[in-house]
Amino acid sequence: xxxxxxxxxxxxxxxxxxxxxxxxxxxxxxxxxxxxxxxxxxxxxxxxxxxxxxxxxxxxxxxxxxxxxxxxxxxxxxxxxxxxxxxxxxxxxxxxxxxxxxxxxxxxxxxxxxxxxxxxxxxxxxxxxxxxxxxxxxxxxxxxxxxxxxxxxxxxxxxxxxxxxxxxxxxxxxxxxxxxxxxxxxxxxxxxxxxxxxxxxxxxxxxxxxxxxxxxxxxxxxxxxxxxxxxxxxxxxxxxxxxxxxxxxxxxxxxxxxxxxxxxxxxxxxxxxxxxxxxxxxxxxxxxxxxxxxxxxxxxxxxxxxxxxxxxxxxxxxxxxxxxxxxxxxxxxxxxxxxxxxxxxxxxxxxxxxxxxxxxxxxxxxxxxxxxxxxxxxxxxxxxxxxxxxxxxxxxxxxxxxxxxxxxxxxxxxxxxxxxxxxxxxxxxxxx
Numbered sequence: 001x002x003x004x005x006x007x008x009x010x011x012x013x014x015x016x017x018x019x020x021x022x023x024x025x026x027x028x029x030x031x032x033x034x035x036x037x038x039x040x041x042x043x044x045x046x047x048x049x050x051x052x053x054x055x056x057x058x059x060x061x062x063x064x065x066x067x068x069x070x071x072x073x074x075x076x077x078x079x080x081x082x083x084x085x086x087x088x089x090x091x092x093x094x095x096x097x098x099x100x101x102x103x104x105x106x107x108x109x110x111x112x113x114x115x116x117x118x119x120x121x122x123x124x125x126x127x128x129x130x131x132x133x134x135x136x137x138x139x140x141x142x143x144x145x146x147x148x149x150x151x152x153x154x155x156x157x158x159x160x161x162x163x164x165x166x167x168x169x170x171x172x173x174x175x176x177x178x179x180x181x182x183x184x185x186x187x188x189x190x191x192x193x194x195x196x197x198x199x200x201x202x203x204x205x206x207x208x209x210x211x212x213x214x215x216x217x218x219x220x221x222x223x224x225x226x227x228x229x230x231x232x233x234x235x236x237x238x239x240x241x242x243x244x245x246x247x248x249x250x251x252x253x254x255x256x257x258x259x260x261x262x263x264x265x266x267x268x269x270x271x272x273x274x275x276x277x278x279x280x281x282x283x284x285x286x287x288x289x290x291x292x293x294x295x296x297x298x299x300x301x302x303x304x305x306x307x308x309x310x311x312x313x314x315x316x317x318x319x320x321x322x323x324x325x326x327x328x329x330x331x332x333x334x335x336x337x338x339x340x341x342x343x344x345x346x347x348x349x350x351x352x353x354x355x356x357x358x359x360x361x362x363x364x365x366x367x368x369x370x371x372x373x374x375x376x377x378x379x380x381x382x383x384x385x386x387x388x389x390x391x392x393x394x395x396x397x398x399x400x401x402x403x404x405x406x407x408x409x410x411x412x413x414x415x416x417x418x419x420x421x422x423x424x425x426x427x428x429x430x431x432x
Contacts, residue, residue, distance in 0.1 A: 123420055124336050128197065130195070132172060136166070139194060140193065141155065141156050142154050142192040146187075146370050148370055149373050150187065150373030151187045151372045151398050152190045160191050170411075171413075172212055172413045173411070175410040176408070179408070182400060182402055188398055190368070191368070193366070203313070203419075204312070205311070206338065206418040207226070208331060209239065212411040213301050215409055215410065217407060219244065219376060219394050219397050220244065221241075221243045221370045223238055224365075225239055226365055226366065227366060228363055231282070232278070232282030234360065235359050237360065238252040243375050247293045251346035253286050254285035260286075260351040261349055262275065266344055270289065270291075271288065273287045273288065273289055288348070305411070306324045306327065309336070311338050313357075314355055314357035316347060316349045316350060317346075318346065328340070334416075367412065369410070
């Protein structure tokens with residue numbers, strides 16, 4: 001704690017001394033256009049000094065430095081302490097804010113760096129949280145035949161729970177499959193759930209899934225995705241998806257005709273496979289593949305999973321992936337800022353004839369695990385995989401080898417949905 005105090009107090013002393021000399025002419029530039037102007041600076045030097053140091057500490061959070069200078073480690077415990085410290089500093093700042101307002105010591109405050117920091121930090125606001133406290137109240141079990149023609153039997157909620165295929169595991173949501181029945185009639189029992197709420201892009205939507213474990217193994221086809229009820233006209237966004245023994249994720253968009261995309265600005269390991277999101281009448285779509293072996297399957301699970309974040313605006317859809325040890329502090333603190341995350345795993349920029357706010361509408365969140373079907377069970381896909389040495393067809397393998405699916409389950413810590421209001425990153429004049 002002494003280190004923390006020294007780190008905070010030392011800059012304060014330095015600023016306190018030098019700022020007294022500079023106070024008369026203080027003008028702080030903000031995004032090269034707007035300025036903070038103080039009236040009667042000479043008579044309010046002490047208050048300004050207090051305000052400046054509190055502002056600097058508060059901006060640390062906004063600029064994504066996350067108090068690394070305090071030598072705090074990236075753990076849940078230290079993250080909580082960091083958040084408490086920042087909340088305390090923020091409250092002190094707003095006390096000074098109110099004091100300055102009552103004394104009429106400033107003008108046009110919301111054009112200043114202070115207001116921009118507060119507004120910018122709130123660019124994405126939490127809209128919904130789904131976790132063990134409410135997940136099964138907010139998602140509905142799908143128990144009809146598989147639209148992708150898989151060798152699967154999707155169970156209703158009560159049946160899935162009674163067979164221990166749906167419930168909780170160490171405080172997380174658990175969705176599993178049958179791993180005991182040989183040659184099950186009607187396909188291997190599994191789970192597919194759909195969120196009750198639908199979403200639209202608006203001024204920006206951010207969906208963040210914190211996932212600890214995903215289904216893996218030959219014959220499996222797990223996916224974390226979003227879809228509209230009128231497919232493909234309302235679109236589909238596959239955030240996390242793969243088949244068989246794939247070691248990396250594939251991100252795919254499916255739309256109606258007239259939607260082409262570009263994929264610049266992604267990680268070097270990612271490749272845009274198709275630019276037409278109506279490819280194959282929407283069934284194939286446009287996808288981005290990656291060589292990140294920690295993003296899917298065994299590699300993902302052996303590292304305790306991670307976080308997938310999908311940002312959706314009218315102009316672009318981007319998917320970021322972070323391993324468990326590299327989750328940004330702004331995500332952990334509940335103040336996500338995608339602009340600080342670097343290059344995404346996948347980025348689809350809409351072409352001139354494709355507006356993502358109209359090609360993707362009324363999207364519902366889905367988690368499912370099917371077997372074989374149109375992708376994993378396709379003869380060309382199965383035949384090209386190492387799985388083909390285990391059985392001549394995918395469906396034959398799935399039916400005869402229940403124990404192979406003991407690791408074919410989801411462990412979901414949470415899914416959080418954030419929305420962005422129009423203009424939240426732009427400052428406006430303060431009205432007294």
